[in-house]
């Protein structure tokens with residue numbers, strides 16, 4: 001028997017177990033041994049003096065008092081007893097187990113496992129045995145199981161499977177790498193992961209699998225990057241540096257150093273014969289649009305066309321207006337194509353585009369519709385990468401274009417996530433704000449202070465500034481007691497009646513109404529814009545200096561930061577008020593973080609810590625990989641190492657021929673990374 005055999009050949013696999021295994025997609029013995037526990041129960045005896053607050057701990061102690069039981073209602077009770085653990089006299093609390101009273105006698109030795117409250121010196125017991133600890137099991141693996149199989153049965157099968165697999169197990173990690181990083185062999189590591197008896201060895205075993213998993217992932221990414229750049233043959237964009245300089249000179253402001261740096265990085269990339277595949281990150285308001293404009297112009301000076309795709313019509317229109325202004329003196333022909341451009345107008349645009357008369361096309365998804373044909377497309381910029389489907393490039397390719405691509409995002413992505421989610425890309429970062437910007441002052445307030453807040457808003461309005469009021473939902477829903485944008489719009493309209501105009505904006509308005517409202521707000525005809533989160537991305541109205549966010553606890557930190565970024569875009573002092581009544585500690589921490597910093601990267605790291613990588617983008621299509629063992633927050637060093645190693649390997653000759661790397665190569669082939677455009 002060997003590791004490729006079916007798990008059905010193991011002893012003791014009955015019908016139920018077989019069904020459970022099937023449900024867990026475990027078919028072969030190899031699949032089984034590669035199913036790792038999601039955690040290990042730690043039953044080692046610990047010294048309470050070294051145990052952090054709220055940690056799970058197992059201790060041995062002597063009962064020092066008669067237990068007392070308090071009944072708290074139906075089937076609810078709390079039993080309390082004093083126990084001497086080493087030199088600590090602590091309280092042990094058992095919930096809903098009144099029968100333990102009869103077993104706990106003064107002088108008796110007990111072993112308790114539970115959560116340690118360091119401040120109150122209390123253990124809330126989750127399991128216990130009367131008598132000293134004798135079983136000798138320090139760690140117990142806990143698997144995430146499906147169906148009706150028990151942990152114990154699963155462990156028994158695992159034992160058999162591991163013994164069989166050991167006879168023919170191949171180690172994919174090259175010996176030289178293992179030696180270099182002092183990593184265990186695969187057989188050894190599997191033994192420790194599934195049957196640990198020693199905490200340190202368990203840690204080392206985990207370290208091996210984390211590295212292996214991240215290396216494999218990065219190999220895929222790097223292989224893809226290499227393939228994208230070299231095999232598909234990119235365009236060599238031979239731009240005219242002098243004309244670019246003239247354009248930059250003519251801008252109404254000087255570029256920041258960070259903007260200059262990223263423009264250089266991107267231009268260098270465009271000049272190379274490879275296809276550019278780059279992510280441009282910049283905090284809200286850091287000035288990404290002008291960078292986009294400069295490099296679009298670069299493409300135009302090379303005789304090519306450029307496209308800029310935005311996630312919403314509002315944003316596409318805003319970009320079109322801004323670019324039209326900047327490019328007007330340079331005789332460029334810029335067109336806007338969105339879903340609401342129809343009929344003859346659309347036909348005309350399509351014709352000029354195909355004839356090469358339009359230099360830069362700006363729009364939404366409408367840009368990649370089947371009938372949109374460019375004459376010579378050289379560069380595509382997409383704004384807010386994670387809102388776009390990943391298939392767009394394939395669509396472009398299918399049309400016969402293979403342009404350089406730049407993705408822009410205003411969501412500062414912590415580096416660990418950036419190199420995982422967008423690992424096959426190069427990354428440029430604008431990490432500096434234009435001069436003269438003032439920090440937005442942020443306050444966290446309760447609803448009963450509404451009067452005061454509106455007073456403050458009025459002061460800004462009286463000075464000729466504008467304000468946003470953001471609500472999470474459009475209409476009142478039975479289940480969710482959110483403030484309703486329509487209601488609020490009415491309230492504020494009557495409050496400011498005769499003094500200031502109030503506008504309403506939400507996703508369900510028809511496109512032309514949205515556009516009209518946005519235009520009025522941009523031009524200052526509307527003073528207060530009540531809106532749902534549709535204004536979240538990119539809207540640029542520098543005269544707006546006040547933002548009020550309702551039910552702020554409903555938003556993630558990155559989203560709040562995005563919203564807040566709609567103010568503070570000019571040189572005036574701006575304010576942001578978060579109306580929130582968070583119930584959880586995490587929620588409170590989020591509000592406090594918002595009041596403490598304006599730095600999107602700091603907040604992004606915080607968000608990642610508070611919510612974990614899966615929730616970070618708040619959307620399924622985040623493109624984040626799922627790892628079995630690795631954790632993007634804690635294992636970021638391993639991720640960086642794996643990335644460097646993978647890059648070296650993929651670009652070396654040996655990797656593709658050496659016997660040592662054959663196993664990795666085979667896995668890479670199986671994953672499809674060498675054949676397809678993008679991985680799962």
Ligand SMILES: Nc1ncnc2c1ncn2[C@@H]1O[C@H](COP(=O)(O)OP(=O)(O)OP(=O)(O)O)[C@@H](O)[C@H]1O
Nearest residue numbers: 253254255256284285286287288289290410434538
């Ligand atoms: N170097 C600069 N000096 C002064 N103002 C600048 C500079 N660069 C950009 N700006 C201005 O700053 C404002 C914000 O720029 P822009 O809209 O490009 O930001 P952004 O990075 O796209 O932000 P968001 O992600 O929030 O949309 C604009 O009004 C723009 O004209």
